[in-house]
Amino acid sequence: MRITDQTVLLLNCTLKHAPEESSxxxxxxxxxxxxxxxxxxxxxVRVVDLDVAPxxxxxxxxxxxxxxxxxxxxxxxxxxxxxxxxxxxxxxVAQRVLERLDAELSAFDxxxxxILFGHVAATAVLGNEDGAHKITADLHQALNDVGFTVPAQxxxxxxxxxxxxxxxxDLGETPPAVLQANATLVANAVHLARVLTEHPYPVVPSS
Numbered sequence: 001m002r003i004t005d006q007t008v009l010l011l012n013c014t015l016k017h018a019p020e021e022s023s024x025x026x027x028x029x030x031x032x033x034x035x036x037x038x039x040x041x042x043x044x045v046r047v048v049d050l051d052v053a054p055x056x057x058x059x060x061x062x063x064x065x066x067x068x069x070x071x072x073x074x075x076x077x078x079x080x081x082x083x084x085x086x087x088x089x090x091x092x093v094a095q096r097v098l099e100r101l102d103a104e105l106s107a108f109d110x111x112x113x114x115i116l117f118g119h120v121a122a123t124a125v126l127g128n129e130d131g132a133h134k135i136t137a138d139l140h141q142a143l144n145d146v147g148f149t150v151p152a153q154x155x156x157x158x159x160x161x162x163x164x165x166x167x168x169x170d171l172g173e174t175p176p177a178v179l180q181a182n183a184t185l186v187a188n189a190v191h192l193a194r195v196l197t198e199h200p201y202p203v204v205p206s207s
Contacts, residue, residue, distance in 0.1 A: 005039075005194070005197070006039070006040040006041075006077045006078060006190055006193045006194060006197075007040060007041050007042055007075065007076045007077050007078070008032070008035045008040050008041070008042030008076055008077065008078040008079075008080060008189075009042060009043060009045065009072055009073060009075075009076035009078070009079055009080070010028045010031060010032055010042060010043070010044045010045070010079075010080040010082060011044075011045055011047050011079065011080065011081050011082065011094075011097060012024045012025050012028045012044055012045065012046045012047065012082050013047050013048070013081060013082060013083040013084070013090070013091045013093040013094035013097060014046065014048060014082075014083075014084055014091065014093070015048060015084065015086070015091055015092070015093060016048070017046070017048055017049055018046050018049055021169055022046075022169070023084065023126045023158075023167045023168035023169040024082045024083065024084055024124075024126055025044070025046065025169075026168060026169045027082050027124050027126055027156075027158075027168065027182075028044045028080070028082050028124075029044065030174065030182060031080060031082075031124065031156075031182055031185070031186060032044060034182055034183060034185075034186035035078070035186050035189075035190065037186075038186060038187065038190045039190075040077075040078065040186075040190050040193075042076070042078075043072075045069065045072070047069070047093050047096075047097060048093050050065035050066075050069060051063055051064065051065045052064070052065050052066045052069065052093075052096055052097070052100065053065075053066065054096060054099070055099070055100065056099055056100065056102045056103055057103050058070060058100075058103040058104075058107070066100050070100070073101075073119075074115065074116075074119075076119070077119065077120060077193040077197065078119070078120045078121070078122065078189050078190070078193050079119065079120070079121045079122075079143075079148065080121070080122045080123065080124065080185075080189075081094055081097060081121070081122075081123050081124075081139055081143075082123070082124040082125075082126070083123075083124075083125055083126070083135065083139070084125075084126050084127050085125060085126065085127025085128075085129055085130075085131045085132065085135060085159075086127075087129075088129065088130060088131035088134065089131065089134075089135065090125070090135045090138065090139065094139070098139070098142045098143075101116075101142070101143075101146045102146065104116050104146045104147060105145075105146055105147075111203045112203055112206070113200075113201060113203055113204075114146075114147040115147065116146055116147030116148050117147050117149075117200070117201045118149075118196045118197070118200055118201065119147065119148050119149070119193075119196075120148065120149050120150070120151060120154075120189050120192050120193045120196065121140075121143040121144075121148035121149070121150055121154070122150065122151060122154040122155065122156075122185050122189045123135075123136055123139045123140065123143075123154065123155045123156075124155070124156045124157060124182075124185075125139075125155070125156075125157040125158075126157065126158050126167075126168045127158075127159060127160065128159070128160030128161070128164060128165055128166055128167060129159070129160070129162070130159060130162065131159075132157035132158075132159050133157075135157075136155040136157060139155070140154070140155065149192060149196060151185070151188035151189050151191070151192040152188050153181070153184045153185065153188060154185055154188060154189060155185070156178065156181040156182050156184075156185050157178075157181070158175070158178050
C-alpha cells in the first residue's frame, strides 16, 4: 500500500563538508529513495554545513542555525539520523543534534503532550570499525527520551571488516542484508507514522 501523507527529514551527521563524498550521504540517499517509493516526501540535511551552536536550548542566540533546523524537524513526521562511527562512538555532530533535542523535553503541544509525541525516529550507522549496535542503542534511547517513537527494527547499519579501511561508499554494491534492513526501516517508519497520525497518544493529566 502506498502512503502519500507522510514527510521525512534525514540528518546526515558526517564530519565531511559538502561536496566531499560521504558514506552517510549515500545511505541517506538510499533511504530517501525508499521513502519516496512509499510516498513519503523528504529531504537530506548535512548538519556539519550548518552553524549549529553547542547548548541545550531551542535557540542559542544570534547565528545559531538550530532554530530553523528545529522547525524542519517538527514539521516532519519521520526523522532519520545517519552517523558515522569514530572511535566506537557516534559523530560529534550527531551528539550535538541529541543535545539540542534535549530542549524539547520542556515543549508541549496544545493538549499538554510532549511536542515530539507522534513523531517517528529511525537511525543508520556506518563505519569500518565496530560500534554500530552501541551507537544505535544510544541514539534510540535518547530519541525515545525526548518523545520520538522508534519503529520495530528502526535501525540499519553497515560495518566494514575489522582493521580494514573500505568505506560503505566504496562498495561495488550494497550488501543484501543492508538492503533488507533499509527496506524494513522505511516500511515500518512510514507505517508507524501513519498510525500515530490517525491515533495520537493519549493526554495524561499531570499529577
